[in-house]
Amino acid sequence: MTTPDKAAGEAVPSAPVNFIRARVAEDTASGKYGGRVMTRFPPEPNGYLHLGHAKSICLNFGLSKEFGGVTNLRFDDTNPAKEEVEYVESIMRDVKWLGFDWEDRLYYASDYFERLYGFAVELIKKGKAYVDDQTAEEIRANRGTLKEPGRNSPYRDRSVEENLDLFARMRAGEYPDGARVLRAKIDMASPNVVLRDPAMYRIKHVHHHRTGDKWCIYPMYDFAHCFSDSIEGVTHSICTLEFENNRPLYDWFLEQAGVYRPQQIEFARLNLTHTVLSKRKLIQLVNEGITTGWDDPRMPTLSGVRRRGFTPEALRDFCERIGVARADSTVEYGLLEHCLREDLNERAPRAMAVLRPLKVVIENYPEGQVDEFDFPWHPEKDMGRRTVPFSKVLYIEQDDFREVPPKGFHRLYPGNEVRLRYAYYITCREVVKDEAGNIVELRCTYDPESKGGGTPDGRKVKGTLHWVSAAHAIDAEVRLYDLLFTKPNPGAEEDFTSCINPNSLEVLRAKLEPALAGAEPGWRCQFERLGYFCADEKDSKPGAPVFNRAATLKDTWGKIEKKQGGK
RNA sequence: UGGGGUGUUGCCAAGCGGUAAGGCGACGGGUUUUGGUCCCGUUAUUCGAGGGUUCGAAUCCUUCCACCCCAGCCA
Numbered sequence: 001m002t003t004p005d006k007a008a009g010e011a012v013p014s015a016p017v018n019f020i021r022a023r024v025a026e027d028t029a030s031g032k033y034g035g036r037v038m039t040r041f042p043p044e045p046n047g048y049l050h051l052g053h054a055k056s057i058c059l060n061f062g063l064s065k066e067f068g069g070v071t072n073l074r075f076d077d078t079n080p081a082k083e084e085v086e087y088v089e090s091i092m093r094d095v096k097w098l099g100f101d102w103e104d105r106l107y108y109a110s111d112y113f114e115r116l117y118g119f120a121v122e123l124i125k126k127g128k129a130y131v132d133d134q135t136a137e138e139i140r141a142n143r144g145t146l147k148e149p150g151r152n153s154p155y156r157d158r159s160v161e162e163n164l165d166l167f168a169r170m171r172a173g174e175y176p177d178g179a180r181v182l183r184a185k186i187d188m189a190s191p192n193v194v195l196r197d198p199a200m201y202r203i204k205h206v207h208h209h210r211t212g213d214k215w216c217i218y219p220m221y222d223f224a225h226c227f228s229d230s231i232e233g234v235t236h237s238i239c240t241l242e243f244e245n246n247r248p249l250y251d252w253f254l255e256q257a258g259v260y261r262p263q264q265i266e267f268a269r270l271n272l273t274h275t276v277l278s279k280r281k282l283i284q285l286v287n288e289g290i291t292t293g294w295d296d297p298r299m300p301t302l303s304g305v306r307r308r309g310f311t312p313e314a315l316r317d318f319c320e321r322i323g324v325a326r327a328d329s330t331v332e333y334g335l336l337e338h339c340l341r342e343d344l345n346e347r348a349p350r351a352m353a354v355l356r357p358l359k360v361v362i363e364n365y366p367e368g369q370v371d372e373f374d375f376p377w378h379p380e381k382d383m384g385r386r387t388v389p390f391s392k393v394l395y396i397e398q399d400d401f402r403e404v405p406p407k408g409f410h411r412l413y414p415g416n417e418v419r420l421r422y423a424y425y426i427t428c429r430e431v432v433k434d435e436a437g438n439i440v441e442l443r444c445t446y447d448p449e450s451k452g453g454g455t456p457d458g459r460k461v462k463g464t465l466h467w468v469s470a471a472h473a474i475d476a477e478v479r480l481y482d483l484l485f486t487k488p489n490p491g492a493e494e495d496f497t498s499c500i501n502p503n504s505l506e507v508l509r510a511k512l513e514p515a516l517a518g519a520e521p522g523w524r525c526q527f528e529r530l531g532y533f534c535a536d537e538k539d540s541k542p543g544a545p546v547f548n549r550a551a552t553l554k555d556t557w558g559k560i561e562k563k564q565g566g567k
Numbered sequence: 568u569g570g571g572g573u574g575u576u577g578c579c580a581a582g583c584g585g586u587a588a589g590g591c592g593a594c595g596g597g598u599u600u601u602g603g604u605c606c607c608g609u610u611a612u613u614c615g616a617g618g619g620u621u622c623g624a625a626u627c628c629u630u631c632c633a634c635c636c637c638a639g640c641c642a
Contacts, residue, residue: 017581018580018581042642044641044642046641046642076642078641078642079641079642081641082641082642132640135640136639136640139640140638140639140640143638144569144638145569145638146569146570146637146638147569147570148569149569150638177640178640180640181640182640183640190570191569191570191571192569192570192571192637193569193570193637193638194570194637194638196638199639199640201640202640203640204640218640220639220640220641220642221641221642222642225642241572241573241635241636242635242636242637242642243636243642244571244572244636244637245570245571245572245636245637246637247571248571266572268573268635273578279642321579321580321590321591322579322580322590323579323580323581323590324580325573325579325580326572326573327572327573327574327579327580327635328572328573328574328634328635328636329578329579329580330578330579331578331579331591332577332578332579332591332592334578334591334592335578335579335590335591335592338590338591338592339591341603341604345603345604346604350601379600379601379603379604380604408602410602411602419600420600421600421601422600423600452600453600454600461600462602463602464600464601464602465601466601526601526603528601528603529601529602529603530601553601553602553603553604554602554603554604555602555603556602556603557602558602559602560602
């Protein structure tokens with residue numbers, strides 16, 4: 001066979017492409033926008049950022065980085081009734097934490113209120129906007145339905161002068177909320193309902209978190225967003241699919257005003273199994289006290305997953321892997337966990353913690369003796385070492401002992417020998433129970449020859465257990481988190497709170513190796529054989545650590561046992 | 568016959584007329600002082616369905632079906 005003809009320079013692994021990158025590359029190559037690339041991340045400060053936002057942030061900032069452009073952070077703060085500074089602060093904190101930098105380009109739509117007002121006046125002068133005195137109900141009734149056209153407002157043909165006067169008086173505060181509204185004059189019969197004379201300004205005598213009481217009329221999203229993009233010189237205005245119907249309006253406003261027009265491009269928003277990603281639902285979880293707040297480690301908010309122990313690296317990798325497309329899709333939660341494990345497997349120190357302690361007494365180990373072992377923080381990477389004491393009385397995991405071992409169980413059971421990680425081989429000799437028949441202690445013997453975890457005769461043991469010295473262990477609270485919902489698509493339920501997982505949090509009093517005592521809040525490690533944990537950023541104190549489980553390790557044995565119909 | 572979108576393996580997702588990438592998952596095997604990691608292998612004769620064009624179609628045409636978005640003075 002002949003070698004296939006390979007073009008020069010091929011076989012270069014190309015960066016993952018998606019239709020947006022391809023489009024920006026096209027525009028850059030063709031010189032559209034002068035080869036410039038400017039994107040923006042435009043959150044409304046009415047809630048905390050979540051994983052869906054992470055996708056958008058990574059997309060927008062990733063795009064500008066790839067094409068040598070910039071990304072602005074712009075708060076879309078046009079509805080003071082819902083917006084708060086707490087949210088703008090959390091948003092900035094989260095974007096930074098995710099690893100992105102807007103440098104000096106921090107903008108607020110509210111900074112453009114005066115210019116926006118000017119554009120509105122211009123549209124009025126061009127006969128493209130009018131003040132409508134109808135009530136909200138009347139406007140709705142006259143909008144028609146999806147299949148029937150709407151009817152023109154009786155105020156639609158007011159003179160430019162009257163419109164100008166009325167609009168100025170709206171701004172001046174002469175009318176109460178809802179009395180009048182400024183509308184674009186487009187087409188009440190448009191098959192696209194968005195174009196049936198959409199509202200541009202509404203009256204709201206509400207204090208704004210930045211402009212205070214300067215304004216009592218506030219622009220609507222469709223009107224404010226396109227002009228904000230235009231003012232900043234954004235080239236590619238990326239948003240989610242549900243705004244596709246609004247694109248003609250986005251274009252219309254800018255064309256009527258005769259100003260620079262960015263290109264809006266829509267992509268499918270992120271959906272994740274076993275969670276909800278809508279602000280309305282998230283805020284409900286917070287308000288109803290179902291979770292402890294926006295940063296509860298079970299929340300899919302960035303502050304929640306951060307507190308849980310996720311890393312920005314894992315999140316960015318996740319956003320890279322899920323891709324960007326236009327088809328509605330739901331990513332499995334398992335992919336998120338995979339990304340965390342992959343990142344932390346490399347970077348997290350290892351430590352030993354016993355979550356559900358079972359006392360083990362080594363009968364032939366000298367009373368009062370202590371082995372001060374020197375263990376590496378990581379089995380492969382050089383991350384330094386720590387001292388771990390070993391003594392006559394230890395704790396092992398209750399799960400690691402079975403009086404009657406199921407098939408395939410190679411942990412500890414009567415007569416069986418296992419390795420205590422890095423320490424000694426021990427053999428179970430006797431099971432001690434209380435009157436009720438509960439196992440309260442194991443009497444074992446150890447092989448002094450096996451120090452370090454291996455023996456001169458090279459005999460193998462199948463199991464290796466983590467352990468902690470009873471006299472030296474520190475007590476600590478450990479929080480075991482699981483999925484917040486029991487169903488893959490809680491949003492599809494009549495009431496999504498009906499499938500809240502009652503076991504999404506289990507609080508344990510665990511025994512930790514002493515080196516963990518000084519863990520700084522936010523510090524992450526792997527508890528060997530258990531999972532990745534993070535010292536809680538709020539409740540953990542050096543000397544009194546509190547650990548959150550971010551993710552378990554993959555559990556092959558657990559899977560086998562489950563198949564066997566085991567516990 | 569309201570308009571706008573989308574349908575490729577269990578879940579994401581490439582592909583853009585030349586004979587189905589990749590990731591996650593699953594399954595099997597090897598290594599292993601974490602039943603972890605790592606390594607190797609398997610996992611769509613088929614691209615929502617039917618018809619057509621073509622030497623050749625997931626890619627073009629056509630009919631049909633399913634799902635998503637839009638009737639806030641929310642974004």
